[in-house]
Amino acid sequence: MQKLLEQLTALHGPCGYEQPVSEWIRDTIQPFVDEVTIDPLGNVIGTKKGSKPGPKVIMTAHMDEIGFIVKKIEKNGLIRFEKLGGHDDRILLTQKVQVRTKSSYLTGVIGSISAHYAKFDDATKVRNHRQLYIDIGAKNVEDAKRLGVTVGAPITWLPSIDYLGDDSTGRFVGKGFDDRAGCAVIIKTLQELEGKSFSGEVSAIFTVQEEVGLRGAQVATRQVDADVGIAIDTTAVSDTPEETMDQTLALGAGTGIKVLDMSLISHPTVKEYLIDLAEEKQIPYQLEVFPGIGTDGGAMSLTNRGIPTGVLSIPSRYAHSPVEVIDINDLHATKNLLKEFILSLSEQSQFPFIKK
Incomplete structure (x- = not known):
């Protein structure tokens, strides 16, 4: 995961100019998917088919950086x-x-x-x-x-990535973690699904222009008739001493399972499924209620007839700066929960708004 993070954050790809990132991700995921394309806007869409019937899943992260x-x-x-x-x-x-x-x-x-x-x-x-x-x-x-x-x-x-403190802290400081860290999570998930039996079909979507209005996701997710979607993004923690911080999200406390942000009220069935799965698999998590942020999950939830959508958030300090900080344990927790979500699905898996 560390190597992926280093490679991804070294790439130059601000909003609307993601070409180096699109090309690198396309070439990197090609061995692990059945099909990969880059659409006219620049979104990378990779499709991986399971060995058994089941739901169609979108997992998405944005490639652009501020x-x-x-x-x-x-x-x-x-x-x-x-x-x-x-x-x-x-x-x-x-x-x-x-x-x-x-x-x-x-x-x-x-x-x-x-x-x-x-x-x-x-x-x-x-x-x-x-x-x-x-x-x-x-x-x-x-x-x-x-x-x-x-x-x-x-x-x-200017690209940079270093250990914060030293390698014993497990924390990294650098630019572009928002959301190249999410891209690393999805790429690693695709790699770890290789050779495993799972149900349905997974579409890995790496979007453009998220930071200027979720534009790539609006185009890309319409191209997939999905049954459920999980967006992966970073989120701003509130664990530092400033008077505006409320200590509800902390670095190193696990992946954030989204409850609400300014772009999305998480689908209740998807949210509860993720919580139950995290507890069953003993994956550290924290619940995220933060109206100061929006993600591709918001755009995805409004796609087609509406896609039941959840979001997994990678906690981050100093977001939208050249010195963003993330914890490797949170990164692994996010990847583990995403992978377990895909592996847990079966032909009968559904995510209705009202459970019968």
Whole structure:
């Protein structure tokens, strides 16, 4: 799982520019599925058939990460940018970024005034991202163009992944865990299903443009006539000391079984099934009620005639920053519960809203 996480987070794929991720995932899952395609929007859809009749299951995670896009090159070579996805302007200053050109990747930094000028500035001011700029070392417009920068070039945080503390903590810090960690869970599940007998059919969907409105999931899930769906995403924990934290979700306490967020009220039958299965298999879990987030599960639940949908959440600290933190035990718990969910299904498995 660690190697998958390292490979996935190294890829450059902000919203709408996921091509490197789509291609890598397609090639990686090909040996473990019966069929894999990339649809016109960029979603990767892999299908794996079981050895026995049963329900059609979607498991989905989004490939895109938050990022930026080049808006303008100033005369002195500095780059103005727009956001792709949700950012907190307070953390942008002095962060390293990576600009993707047609032929290479450029390291840049979001500029800020020197500390020596701070006494002449308003220390309480948070500058809007449109007032900020990225420095790639270019001396002028021509120099920036020589480096390959064009208006519309995509930008992400500079790739990084490290142990938080050391390898004894089991915790990782890096960019893009939202939601490459979810992608790693699904890929690992496909690998571990290889050679196992299960009922029905599994569609593994890796979506684009989740961070700008669940757009990929709206297109991809309509292509599958599914009986049940499970979305995998990260979620923000509330276990740090800030006054807004309510201590309801914790890092290292197990996978989050979604109850409610701003995009979805989890299907009660699916939610209870996941809870019962986690308890039966002794997989650590916590219940998630968090209206501050939305996932592809929300879009999937509204697909076609409505798909009974649940969500498994990977707890995360410092979400949507270059230093997201996750716990490997939560990652394994999420993968284990997803795999056990698929293996537990039979030809008779149904997820009605009202149980008869």
